[in-house]
Amino acid sequence: MTSPSLAAVLWDMDGTLVDTEPYWMSSETALIESYGGTWSHEQALQLVGLGLEDSARILQAAGVRMSEQAIVAHLTDAVMDRLREDGVPFRPGARELLADLRAAGVKTGLVTMSLRRMADTVVDLIDFDAFDVIVAGDESTRPKPFPDPYLQACEALGVEPTEVVAIEDSPNGLRSAVASGAAVIGVPLMVSITGAGAHAVWPTLEGRTTGDLADFHTAHRARGGAR
Structure with a gap:
């Protein structure tokens, strides 16, 4: 049985995509x-x-x-x-990685606990078509650390969680993404994410590419989706 390939990347917003x-x-x-x-x-x-x-x-x-x-x-x-x-205070490498994903045709979603109008403001200030779907805090059935926001994003994109990489910066966000079944990368900012379950920790997104995310996803699934 072959491992599912990378179909989508889901991004947290505050602290992950943008340093707000x-x-x-x-x-x-x-x-x-x-x-x-x-x-x-x-x-x-x-x-x-x-x-x-x-x-x-x-x-x-x-x-x-x-x-x-x-x-x-x-x-x-x-x-x-x-x-x-x-303006939008992107975290280092985040805008470039997001643009690379769009150029590669990988679906992208924004999964945030901020209100939808806040998420729309951030997305509208990005100078390219950045996301296929947004799931905001006032749209999720239950907030992070429950898996609901990530599962809702997967459903909206028409992908399975096993086909997804999620990127988060906080313990609650990581727990939410891990519980959904996605392969999860932690990129810490202000708080420690030790023990929150990230499958990998990247100190920064600077210099990272779609290929790096695909390689991480493939390796994670080859291990059976475990740490």
């Missing part, structure tokens, strides 16, 4: 301080990779007297404003 985490953190800090609270960098790191409603509940516990939905909307608007002002 500083935008989120500064927006969280400003919101909490507006209610007289304080917000440390260590506290902000706890929110990396969390679903937005889970993050909102943590901010409520820190003193933000707003509904979960209002917190999510406020932070999303603030980050979108930064993106429009400063």
Whole structure:
């Protein structure tokens, strides 16, 4: 029985494709301080990779007297404003690898816990047709670390998880992608991903190509899809 070939690559957005985490953190800090609270960098790191409603509940516990939905909307608007002002802060090598995948005809999907309007803003600012499908936080049946967002993306693309490579930067994202059955690469940024189940860890995407992803996928499946 032959191993399935690489049919699609699924990307996390914040922290993986684009380095927007500083935008989120500064927006969280400003919101909490507006209610007289304080917000440390260590506290902000706890929110990396969390679903937005889970993050909102943590901010409520820190003193933000707003509904979960209002917190999510406020932070999303603030980050979108930064993106429009400063452009898309791609992580090193991410734009080039994404463009290479498109040129090679490999399907691509964006799987993010950010709201759809936030994802659309990022994608609209990319200067080429970057993704075949987007699954956003307000569209997933359950958030990361559940596998649902990745399974929804596979279904929308018409591919099996065994035909997919997923790229993530956070423990919750990695657990979600691994649980879906995809071959998963961790590219850490702000938080440790040790023990989160990545099948490979790449320090950077700089210099990586479609061929590298295909080779990783083939090797992973040859091992039976295990670590």
